[in-house]
Amino acid sequence: MKRQDLLELATRNLRESVLRNSLTTAGVAVGVASLVATLSLGAGLQLMASERVQTSGLFDTVVVYSRRDIRGFDRQQARATSTEDSRPLNEAARREIAQIPGVDEVNPEIRFQVEVRHDGSSYFATVAGLPPSSRKNDAFEKMRGAYFSGPEAEEAILHLDFARELLGLPESDGPAPAAPGKPEDAGAGDAAPKARPESLMGQELVLRYAERVSMRNPDAARAGGTPPRGATNGGNSSGASADSASPATDPLVGISIVRREKRLRITGIIETEPFGGMRNFARGRVFIPLALAEKLNTVQSSSLRDALGLASNDKTYFSLLVRVPSPADVQRVQEAIKKMGFTTWSIHDVTRTLRRFFAVFDLFLGIFGSLALAVASLGIINTLVMAILERRREIGIMKALGASDRDVKQLFFAEAGAMGLAGGLAGVALGWLIGRVINLGTNLWLQSQGSPPEQIWFTPLWLVGGAVAFSVLVSLAAGIYPAARAARLDPVQALRYE
Amino acid sequence: MEMTRQNGAAVRAEAVERHYRMGESLIRAVDGVSLEIGEGEFVALLGSSGSGKSTLMNLIAGLDRPSGGAILVRGRDLAKMTPEELARHRRHTVGMVFQSFNLIPSMTLVENVELPLRFAEAERGERQSRAREALERVRLGARLAHRPSELSGGEQQRGALARALVNRPSILVADEPTGNLDSNTGQEILNYIREFNETMKMTVLMVTHERALAERYAHRILFLADGKLVSSGAPAGGPR
Numbered sequence: 145m146k147r148q149d150l151l152e153l154a155t156r157n158l159r160e161s162v163l164r165n166s167l168t169t170a171g172v173a174v175g176v177a178s179l180v181a182t183l184s185l186g187a188g189l190q191l192m193a194s195e196r197v198q199t200s201g202l203f204d205t206v207v208v209y210s211r212r213d214i215r216g217f218d219r220q221q222a223r224a225t226s227t228e229d230s231r232p233l234n235e236a237a238r239r240e241i242a243q244i245p246g247v248d249e250v251n252p253e254i255r256f257q258v259e260v261r262h263d264g265s266s267y268f269a270t271v272a273g274l275p276p277s278s279r280k281n282d283a284f285e286k287m288r289g290a291y292f293s294g295p296e297a298e299e300a301i302l303h304l305d306f307a308r309e310l311l312g313l314p315e316s317d318g319p320a321p322a323a324p325g326k327p328e329d330a331g332a333g334d335a336a337p338k339a340r341p342e343s344l345m346g347q348e349l350v351l352r353y354a355e356r357v358s359m360r361n362p363d364a365a366r367a368g369g370t371p372p373r374g375a376t377n378g379g380n381s382s383g384a385s386a387d388s389a390s391p392a393t394d395p396l397v398g399i400s401i402v403r404r405e406k407r408l409r410i411t412g413i414i415e416t417e418p419f420g421g422m423r424n425f426a427r428g429r430v431f432i433p434l435a436l437a438e439k440l441n442t443v444q445s446s447s448l449r450d451a452l453g454l455a456s457n458d459k460t461y462f463s464l465l466v467r468v469p470s471p472a473d474v475q476r477v478q479e480a481i482k483k484m485g486f487t488t489w490s491i492h493d494v495t496r497t498l499r500r501f502f503a504v505f506d507l508f509l510g511i512f513g514s515l516a517l518a519v520a521s522l523g524i525i526n527t528l529v530m531a532i533l534e535r536r537r538e539i540g541i542m543k544a545l546g547a548s549d550r551d552v553k554q555l556f557f558a559e560a561g562a563m564g565l566a567g568g569l570a571g572v573a574l575g576w577l578i579g580r581v582i583n584l585g586t587n588l589w590l591q592s593q594g595s596p597p598e599q600i601w602f603t604p605l606w607l608v609g610g611a612v613a614f615s616v617l618v619s620l621a622a623g624i625y626p627a628a629r630a631a632r633l634d635p636v637q638a639l640r641y642e
Numbered sequence: 643m644e645m646t647r648q649n650g651a652a653v654r655a656e657a658v659e660r661h662y663r664m665g666e667s668l669i670r671a672v673d674g675v676s677l678e679i680g681e682g683e684f685v686a687l688l689g690s691s692g693s694g695k696s697t698l699m700n701l702i703a704g705l706d707r708p709s710g711g712a713i714l715v716r717g718r719d720l721a722k723m724t725p726e727e728l729a730r731h732r733r734h735t736v737g738m739v740f741q742s743f744n745l746i747p748s749m750t751l752v753e754n755v756e757l758p759l760r761f762a763e764a765e766r767g768e769r770q771s772r773a774r775e776a777l778e779r780v781r782l783g784a785r786l787a788h789r790p791s792e793l794s795g796g797e798q799q800r801g802a803l804a805r806a807l808v809n810r811p812s813i814l815v816a817d818e819p820t821g822n823l824d825s826n827t828g829q830e831i832l833n834y835i836r837e838f839n840e841t842m843k844m845t846v847l848m849v850t851h852e853r854a855l856a857e858r859y860a861h862r863i864l865f866l867a868d869g870k871l872v873s874s875g876a877p878a879g880g881p882r
Contacts, residue, residue: 149760160748541744544705545805546733546761548726635705639744 145551154558161531168520168527169567175517176571176615177578180607182513184579186506188602193498203471206478207253208233208241208464209487231485234460241466244480246473251275251434252461256442259352260430262310269306271351272428273437274418277467281418289345289412295435300349300408304415306429307341310349344410351408351430354443356459357400401443408432517615520567521622524560528626531559532633539630540638549631556627557620564619568612575611576603652715652813652845653679653702659710660697660869671697673869674711681812684839684846686856686877689866695849696817698866702847703738703815704731715813733761737806737844739835741818743798745790745805752777752786755805762809776804780834796827803834807842814838816848820855828852832859 145153158165210233231237242250254273259266278284279291292299308314417427444462468477471492478488532539539552579601587597660672672694679685689695700706701713704720707728713720715735723731732738745754755773764772777783780800790798799819806814816835820828836859838844850856856863857877865873 145761146763148766149763153760156748537744538746541746542757542761543729544703544732544738544744545758546729546809548729548761550726551729551761636700639705639740 145547145554150551150554150558151562153555154562157531157535157555157559158562161534164527164530165563168523169563169570171520171523172517172564172567172615172619173570173574175514175520176568176611177574178516179510179513179614180572180575180603180611181578181601182509183506183607183611184575184601184603186502186509187604187607188579188600190502190506191602192598192600193502203491204248204468204474205490206466206468206474206481207489208237208466208481209462209489210460211485211487232460233462233464233486237484237486238461238464240484241464241481244477246468246477248467248469249275249277251465251467252438253463253465254434254437254442254444255428256353256437256444258430260310261350261352262347265310266352267306267309269429270427271353271430271432271437273434274301274431275434275465275467278418284412284414284418286416287412287414288342289410291412292433293411295433296439297411297433298406298408298436299411299432300351301412301414301431302341302344302410303417303429303431304341304413307344307413310344311339311341313339313341341413344413347410348407349410349430351406353404353406353440355402355404356441356443357402358459359398359400399443404440406440517618521618524563524619524622525626527563528556528560528623529629532556532626532630536633536638536641539633540635540641543633543635544639552633553627553631556630557623560619560623560627561616564616565612567619568615571615572603572608572611576608579603650681651678652681652683653677653847654714655698655702655711656714657711658698658701658708658713660694660701660706661709670869672701672708675866675869675871676711677864677871677874679845679847682839682843682845684836684859684861685848686860686863687847687849687866688851688853688856688863690851693866694869695866697869699815699817699847699849702813703736704728729761733758734809735811735813737809737811737814739799739802739806739814739816739819741821743790743795743802743822745798745801747790750787750789751782751793751801754790754801755808758805758809772808773804776808777801779807780804794827795823796830799823799827799831800834803831803838807838807844810842811844813845813847816846818849818851820850820852828855835859 210231238250238252241247252273256271258269258271260269274292276292276295284291287301289301292301302310414431418431466477466481468474474490474492478490478492481488542552583599583601586600590597655675655677658672658675659670662669662671675694675698687695687699697706701708701720702715704715704723708721711721715731720728720731745751746757749757752770752773755776756769759769759772774783774786777786780803782797782800782804785793785797785801790801793801799822803819806816814835819831819835823831832855835846835848839846846860848856848860853863860877863875863877864871
């Protein structure tokens with residue numbers, strides 16, 4: 145029988161017992177709606193989590209460390225700590241990494257402790273240098289004030305909590321903490337709680353920081369190679385010189401730490417840390433342009449190693465942040481950097497676990513969602529078996545008129561499939577509607593709590609198509625037994641049936 | 643034993659048996675029947691109730707399979723056919739008419755007549771024109787959209803006749819076609835069957851227990867008793 149004839153006959157048969165078939169189809173629709181609703185919840189939660197991580201700006205970043213710095217990331221790396229095995233993360237490495245195709249920028253991570261002086265008081269804070277590309281981050285879109293006017297502008301952006309601390313305001317709704325180091329007689333104590341954080345805009349603050357100053361070997365420039373007579377203000381380097389390759393020719397024999405001050409103008413206040421605080425370099429209370437931070441040449445965690453002159457005499461970085469145009473480039477660039485002899489880290493390493501979690505989560509949701517569909521499939525079997533009993537004589541007539549067993553089987557399959565298709569379409573619409581209603585209710589509640597709206601329910605296109613296809617498949621599977629039973633009917637017996 | 647009016651045999655049965663097991667006992671519904679029906683012959687199968695005539699008719703129509711022997715239709719043994727081949731035999735070679743009409747009640751008359759053409763995978767246009775043509779032939783052209791419940795017994799049987807000939811089969815098998823009709827309507831139906839036999843050269847095998855009708859319309863009468871063929875011969879005076 146032709147497919148079109150088959151569908152016509154199946155539709156006609158379904159219309160004949162419209163109430164029973166509609167109820168069966170409604171059962172399928174409820175099953176599919178339950179499946180769509182539960183999987184939409186999974187998809188919505190996954191989307192929400194992915195968006196959070198993606199807006200953190202971590203998906204397009206590879207963090208590079210020198211192998212000598214990372215001990216314990218894994219055992220293999222922990223062994224590779226000899227100076228021969230591990231390359232220093234210096235300016236040359238930075239340039240080399242920048243040459244890798246697809247790398248947008250390579251920035252060092254610069255964070256340092258400072259003493260902030262403002263309005264006659266002093267505070268301890270961490271300063272972080274931000275590259276110009278950070279401007280695109282969410283945190284700055286909601287910023288009060290303005291971003292840095294230039295790459296080396298002597299300006300600072302404060303975290304709201306720190307701004308409140310400067311003004312003696314409580315960090316949250318709690319009582320105002322006593323401003324550390326603030327003189328009791330400053331007279332600002334009464335006025336401060338009334339000031340708003342925005343009032344700091346345009347004001348100046350002073351950073352007191354530790355500058356790293358290299359100590360040159362006065363003998364290195366001379367011919368010969370007389371051993372150094374020790375640094376002018378530290379003898380440690382001479383102690384290490386016995387094992388050094390050629391200390392006499394080292395132009396650098398150590399570092400000095402010198403206290404410096406920098407005056408900065410406050411241009412903006414941000415409420416959240418850039419990149420959701422997930423990038424080390426963006427964790428701080430005071431943010432300054434990265435180029436300025438580099439210029440300040442502050443003491444970093446790698447400075448002590450530099451002072452020992454373990455690998456080379458130039459300045460090294462604790463870590464470099466490599467930015468690529470899209471998350472798709474991360475893995476390739478990561479591999480290229482690894483081959484250069486460095487240790488890398490990216491959010492993909494973390495999200496792999498996240499993806500695995502959601503795969504299992506979705507599987508469980510799918511299983512629970514399918515239970516209703518499984519029950520509905522029993523309804524299909526019941527309906528079709530009843531139809532066989534009622535249409536026994538009709539099946540006999542069809543066989544007498546030339547219908548083959550296959551024709552009869554296909555007819556029952558088509559009826560099961562049609563119920564599955566109709567139930568699938570109705571179920572997807574119902575599931576989508578349930579999701580919309582729950583989304584609406586959730587957002588109304590979130591709104592009443594003062595939180596931004598969230599889309600916790602999301603029905604992707606693949607789910608729409610997949611649910612309809614699954615419904616048809618389950619219905620066809622449910623039709624196997626009735627169809628086979630109808631096809632097996634003996635026409636002589638069937639024609640005798642009253 | 644058999645007498646053929648025509649040269650070729652449309653149907654030949656060779657020691658056909660159809661046995662059923664009912665509990666402990668074996669029912670020999672058809673028991674070693676051999677016969678031959680010629681092309682274009684009109685044969686009436688007579689016998690009392692339970693004589694095996696309907697079973698023999700079902701075997702020739704391809705609705706049932708023999709327990710033994712062979713049934714050759716145009717040289718091919720139905721007993722050796724696959725279920726798909728048997729379905730094809732019923733679809734193209736045989737047209738069937740039943741005592742209880744057997745029209746599908748949920749379909750209109752024209753849809754009922756179109757049904758065999760759907761199984762034969764005829765195109766929609768051809769299907770519709772052939773169904774109308776068949777119905778007009780039995781003077782039901784005005785009742786196409788009527789459901790069987792809206793038709794009289796005679797009209798339903800005429801509709802069933804139209805359905806039987808719509809696939810242009812070479813053999814018409816009729817199982818008590820007048821059994822549910824009054825004598826006038828019964829004659830009308832048999833007139834149609836004779837017309838098809840004569841104009842379309844259709845071989846007719848009709849099961850009946852109305853001897854008078856058989857003698858009036860059939861070329862030959864076969865008598866069955868207890869599953870055996872007991873006599874075969876031309877009706878007294880020949881068909882009128």
